[in-house]
Amino acid sequence: xxxxxxxxxxxxxxxxxxxxxxxxxxxxxxxxxxxxxxxxxxxxxxxxxxxxxxxxxxxxxxxxxxxxxxxxxxxxxxxxxxxxxxxxxxxxxxxxxxxxxxxxxxxxxxxxxxxxxxxxxxxxxxxxxxxxxxxxxxxxxxxxxxxxxxxxxxxxxxxxxxxxxxxxxxxxxxxxxxxxxxxxxxxxxxxxxxx
Numbered sequence: 001x002x003x004x005x006x007x008x009x010x011x012x013x014x015x016x017x018x019x020x021x022x023x024x025x026x027x028x029x030x031x032x033x034x035x036x037x038x039x040x041x042x043x044x045x046x047x048x049x050x051x052x053x054x055x056x057x058x059x060x061x062x063x064x065x066x067x068x069x070x071x072x073x074x075x076x077x078x079x080x081x082x083x084x085x086x087x088x089x090x091x092x093x094x095x096x097x098x099x100x101x102x103x104x105x106x107x108x109x110x111x112x113x114x115x116x117x118x119x120x121x122x123x124x125x126x127x128x129x130x131x132x133x134x135x136x137x138x139x140x141x142x143x144x145x146x147x148x149x150x151x152x153x154x155x156x157x158x159x160x161x162x163x164x165x166x167x168x169x170x171x172x173x174x175x176x177x178x179x180x181x182x183x184x185x186x187x188x189x190x191x192x193x194x195x
Contacts, residue, residue: 026141026171038066038080038100040136041177042146044166046086060086060164062148063178064114068102076102082116082132085181092122094152096132112136112144121152129153141170 024033044060066080077100084094098116105111114134121129130152138144148164169177 033070035067035069035078038064038068038078038170039172039174039178040064040168040170041174041181042148042166042168044146044148044164046162046164048163050161057086057088057162060084060148060166061181062166063174063181064098064100065178066098066100068100074104076100076104080114082118094118094121094129096120096129098132098134108140110138110141112138118150118152127153130159136168138168138170142173144168144170 022032022034024036026036040063042060042062044062046057046060049056062082062084064080064082066078068076068078070076080098080100082094082096082098084096086092086094096116096118098114100112100114103111112135114132114136116132116134118129118132120127130150132148132150134146134148136144136146144167146164146166146168148166150160150162150164152160152162168174
């Protein structure tokens with residue numbers, strides 16, 4: 001519960017920051033905006049996992065929701081909330097926070113580095129769960145290739161180290177996939193708890 005409260009304490013800070021910046025719905029280098037939202041949705045495949053467990057992850061769906069601030073023509077910086085659902089003998093979820101650094105190579109390509117904290121994991125709902133770091137190469141904030149490395153608590157060995165590679169969608173596509181994922185996840189949750 002404390003982890004959830006910590007996540008939502010970030011929301012007022014984001015709101016105040018956005019009020020004092022000139023926001024855009026989607027960042028375009030031609031505009032004069034000084035801030036814009038992060039809305040990414042990633043399909044990931046764990047390619048390497050160090051674990052004593054026989055329950056190896058085989059699919060990961062993650063979304064980042066946050067706000068970026070334009071520092072100059074090349075560098076953007078901002079916080080985000082991180083949500084992940086992964087299959088590991090059953091579906092589990094993670095919630096965390098990230099710091100996002102974006103370096104714009106040109107008007108089409110950018111590099112993103114996002115280290116963060118996994119505040120809770122569904123097997124450990126009330127305790128700190130681990131660390132994450134993601135590196136992404138994006139094209140026009142629409143689509144990109146990502147690599148994510150997680151260090152998470154586990155029952156068997158103390159912690160697991162998981163390397164994911166994936167395909168990420170940003171901007172309007174990211175918003176749409178995030179909304180669709182939230183709706184389908186909510187329906188699945190309600191169906192599981194109807195009995």
